[in-house]
Amino acid sequence: MSQQSSTIGSEVTWSAEGAAVNTADANAAGSAGAYPGASEPPHLSVRNLHVHVGGNHILKNINIDIPNKGITSFIGPSGCGKTTLLKTLNRLLDRQKGVVVKGAVLVDGVNIYDKEVEVTDMRKKMGLLSQRPFPLPMSIFDNIAYGPRIHGIKKKKQLEEIVEYYLRATHLWEEVKDRLNQSAAALSIGQQQRLCLARGLAVEPEIILGDEPTSALDPVSTQRIEELFLQLKDKYTLILVTHILRQARRLSDTIVFLYMGEIIEYGPAEDVLLHPREKLTQEYVKGFIS
Amino acid sequence: MSHLRIATGAPGTAGPGLGSARQSNRRRRKLEAGMAKGLMLTCTGIITGSLLLILWSIVSKGLPSLSWEMITSIPGGGFYIGKGGGILNAIIGSIYISLGSVALALLVSVPVVLYINAYAQSHSVLVNFTRLVFDVLFGIPSIVYGAFGFTLMVALGLRASLWAGILTVALMVIPILTRAMDEVFKLAPPELSDATYSLGATRWETAKVLLRQSVSGIVTAILLSFGRAIGDAATVLFTAGYTDSIPTSLGQPAATLPLAIFFQLGSPIAEVRNRAYAAAVILTVIVLIISLAGKYFGKRLSRYKV
Ligand SMILES: Nc1ncnc2c1ncn2[C@@H]1O[C@H](COP(=O)(O)OP(=O)(O)OP(=O)(O)O)[C@@H](O)[C@H]1O
Numbered sequence A: 001m002s003q004q005s006s007t008i009g010s011e012v013t014w015s016a017e018g019a020a021v022n023t024a025d026a027n028a029a030g031s032a033g034a035y036p037g038a039s040e041p042p043h044l045s046v047r048n049l050h051v052h053v054g055g056n057h058i059l060k061n062i063n064i065d066i067p068n069k070g071i072t073s074f075i076g077p078s079g080c081g082k083t084t085l086l087k088t089l090n091r092l093l094d095r096q097k098g099v100v101v102k103g104a105v106l107v108d109g110v111n112i113y114d115k116e117v118e119v120t121d122m123r124k125k126m127g128l129l130s131q132r133p134f135p136l137p138m139s140i141f142d143n144i145a146y147g148p149r150i151h152g153i154k155k156k157k158q159l160e161e162i163v164e165y166y167l168r169a170t171h172l173w174e175e176v177k178d179r180l181n182q183s184a185a186a187l188s189i190g191q192q193q194r195l196c197l198a199r200g201l202a203v204e205p206e207i208i209l210g211d212e213p214t215s216a217l218d219p220v221s222t223q224r225i226e227e228l229f230l231q232l233k234d235k236y237t238l239i240l241v242t243h244i245l246r247q248a249r250r251l252s253d254t255i256v257f258l259y260m261g262e263i264i265e266y267g268p269a270e271d272v273l274l275h276p277r278e279k280l281t282q283e284y285v286k287g288f289i290s
Numbered sequence B: 001m002s003h004l005r006i007a008t009g010a011p012g013t014a015g016p017g018l019g020s021a022r023q024s025n026r027r028r029r030k031l032e033a034g035m036a037k038g039l040m041l042t043c044t045g046i047i048t049g050s051l052l053l054i055l056w057s058i059v060s061k062g063l064p065s066l067s068w069e070m071i072t073s074i075p076g077g078g079f080y081i082g083k084g085g086g087i088l089n090a091i092i093g094s095i096y097i098s099l100g101s102v103a104l105a106l107l108v109s110v111p112v113v114l115y116i117n118a119y120a121q122s123h124s125v126l127v128n129f130t131r132l133v134f135d136v137l138f139g140i141p142s143i144v145y146g147a148f149g150f151t152l153m154v155a156l157g158l159r160a161s162l163w164a165g166i167l168t169v170a171l172m173v174i175p176i177l178t179r180a181m182d183e184v185f186k187l188a189p190p191e192l193s194d195a196t197y198s199l200g201a202t203r204w205e206t207a208k209v210l211l212r213q214s215v216s217g218i219v220t221a222i223l224l225s226f227g228r229a230i231g232d233a234a235t236v237l238f239t240a241g242y243t244d245s246i247p248t249s250l251g252q253p254a255a256t257l258p259l260a261i262f263f264q265l266g267s268p269i270a271e272v273r274n275r276a277y278a279a280a281v282i283l284t285v286i287v288l289i290i291s292l293a294g295k296y297f298g299k300r301l302s303r304y305k306v
């Protein structure tokens, strides 16, 4: 195992029953510069993370520092724990029964598994794009306005501005401006994924999590989403899961290679993809394990 | 890393021993498909046939006795022996009881269903136990609910009344409504709540989105319950009682259509028996209208469903 951070700043035990035991000061683990290719403090860090689902040890001692802004991709063979890791980052995973998460996930230095952390505020900071787009059961307009509304924006004028702004940002405005009141479910799959991205951006997150966000899309829609990601990476921290090595290469600044629940290697995309140090990474990159 | 090498022969000859077994296998599969199809058609035929037969017997006997007087007046001179009048008392009573009981049941069922689907951790002990309880309650015959209501009334020294009927029917309807709505909520894709939670929604806000997603199914569930409520005789037999007049307060007894059929069908007087058939037609028509209306509204309400 190369490149793993040696900083062990905190140890937090959290179980599905809601008992959180903070064994060290989580906020102390700022560990600037301990991760590859960055000089400012990480936006998100994972510390000694272990995940058990129904008795199976699914993630083993994960330590990563994800730089502020830019695109970090999780790659690895099917079943290695990419989705699981992504879902621990905004605490969607521990809603499920039988899930035990140990360790810490620090966002801007704050451990989100701390009891005091307001889960809804924390999740608002992170947008999620799922594998298949899931519009909310409402109109196109209401899909985008949903987030701003629940966070307190009531004025119609202001909501209209927000909706237009984010639909433009995701290049969807021209396609849907005449049918904002129609069901979002009627859009094409590619349009739906851009709608979901716009919906996520409208709550002004800092981090965007994407679990194979292009896997249900056709090549043209995939390209549009990829272009969007490249535009967004100057303003947001993007964390993507992908199966496609070429996509990882086109998009990523940092790559994390997972194998059977462990991080084998992580670092700048060039290094991991072109000059992997570990034997497993070499084999995966050459296409021997998939 | 193991590599599975697939032999690259002509298509169809790759695996061992498939060629020889094919011929007889094809015949067996064809026979199986034919038999399955035959069975399905027979069963569908039997069901549709009996439904038509039931409808025919109700309509052919009930329609001739259905008149304006029948649906606008109460029985003249007693429901068992009086020849004149109609069954307005039973129509009104049935509508009061079924509307009241379904509304009451909704007040209980919606929170329960939202709790087990949006609030509690899925498959937790409490959720599984709640589902089990409703499964058991669902299976209890309606006469038991009737007897339970009656026992309670006796213990409290109450007499048969509209509200005792409403309460008892509501008890019977709650498990039906809860189970039907639960099935609908379970169908909602888990990604939907992932999406709302990721936007920073609370559980209650997520529950509201689930409610929107499930609204057409909820309408169907309500109709199903309404059909059961308006058609059940055993629950109202002891609790709502029977009367010739239209109740003007919740404390008075109320007549119902199923009991109008039950009591009047046994009468030796032909005119009274006709009232029973008319009641059956009206009951059928009400249920029909309700389900058609429900289909229509369900469709309109589900236009945003994903
Ligand atoms: N609810 C669960 N119960 C038991 N095991 C689970 C559960 N969810 C995931 N797992 C297991 O955890 C491991 C990691 O799953 P995960 O979905 O994170 O993989 P992945 O890397 O995203 O795979 P893919 O590329 O196929 O999406 C798998 O072995 C899977 O079987």
Ligand SMILES: [Mg+2]
Pocket (backbone or CB within 6 Å): A082, A083, A084, A211
């Ligand atoms: Mg996955």
